[in-house]
Amino acid sequence: MNPYLIAIIVYACILVAVGFIATKGVKGASDFFVAGRRLGPALLFTTLIAPNIGAGSTVGVAGVGYKFGISAWWWIASSAVGSVILAFIVGPAIWRVAKEYNLYTLGDYLDYRYNRNFRGFISLMMAIGTLAIFAGQLMGIAWILTAVAGTGKTAGILVGSIVVILYFGAGGLLAATFVNSIQIVVKFVGFLLAVPFALHYIGGWEGLTALIGQNIADANKAEAYMSFDGIGITMIIGYFLMLTPSFFISPGLIGKVYGARDVATVRIGTALNALVQFAFAIVPVILGMCAFAAFPNLSQSELALPIVMKEFMPFWASAFALAAIFSAEVSAADAVLYMITTSFTKDLYKTFIKPETSDEELLKMSRIVTVAAGILGISIALLLPNIITALSIFYSLMSVSLTAPLLFGLFSRRPSTKAAFICAIAGVLTTVVLQFGNDGKGIGILNAQSTGIVLTIIIMVFMMVVFPAKEKGVMAK
16 A cells, blocks of 8 residues: 555544544533633634645645746735734624624624524525535645545545544534644644755755746746736735635634634634734745746646655655645635534524524534535535635635625624625625626726625625614624
């Protein structure tokens, strides 16, 4: 058997074992959904940063770095800006509301602030979008295992899905938090090993610059490849408008914030997560650029990261790097399963189908939904072409439907339920029409998703001024 495959199987078994041990602390739905609201700064940090460095931030960004160069840094940097907003603005405010009203999910908040119908609409949107991002994480695992261990796409997807379904399905957020603590250590050590090995392989930074100059005949394009704005202002703005909101309105991240023991924990744990995101942003980009320098004709840019692992490093280091990337993909996948499970069980099933569901029944249903979502995610992963496509579907749906209703509704009583619905529907429709009817182009330098978000903000401001809410909305104090 391939030694890389043996290494990853052993590591996967360790993660599952830790997850099952953590389930001893799961006594009810509160432990499953919000870890009993007892996470301190360190545990909140680990359970936030672990999924935030997932398939998109490793395999996907390395692929973007392979194609466009150092300006791919903006993908993770845009996400980090969103984490800063979550740490100091959105997170503390929504935690206070969640604590006072015993909320478990973002859907719970939307129900209190607007009504159950808006909650149902957003939860359905999130359920669809999160299946796409879950598929993206599975595709990241498959890319790595296929390139390094030769498992094939289907086998790689199955390995990743089985691991995350087992430990998350057993213990929910509480189990995921303890597993994430192991993953984050392995992840950072693995990537810190990969960068010096990759640069050494191509002769350091000077060698990287020289090889890129050889591989790109056009001097202007070669210069752009080494520039932080080389990807183009339109794409950079697109990253900010698509990704920044996603990291302060994400149901999965907000649900983890709910698990904090106090407001100080929210600020410290989330801010540390943002700081690490900024620092890590350059790492997969450099690895992707090193892959381009040595192998400029890869059939798929997302093979850049596994190529670096397999060709640039000795076995012991590449095996550790493989575990690091596997950790990145799996930790992101458990965060997505968390979103899917809460959307279906708490926000849809308990709210609309069986309101009288007991705590024990809700816990059982959560585990059933976890398995079902895993099966659906596998199916989608086998159909979608690449990771960034899968992630963009999710981020677009989430950003255009939630940004204005959540951000304005959290700090003002003026947004009405009607305004929230109009914003969400208009944003989604605009994005879909521009994406498929205008080749993804928006107004001016904006792309489809960015145009959709800007439109929702304009609509919300107009509705707040002209048609302010008459009902009393629940907002942050």
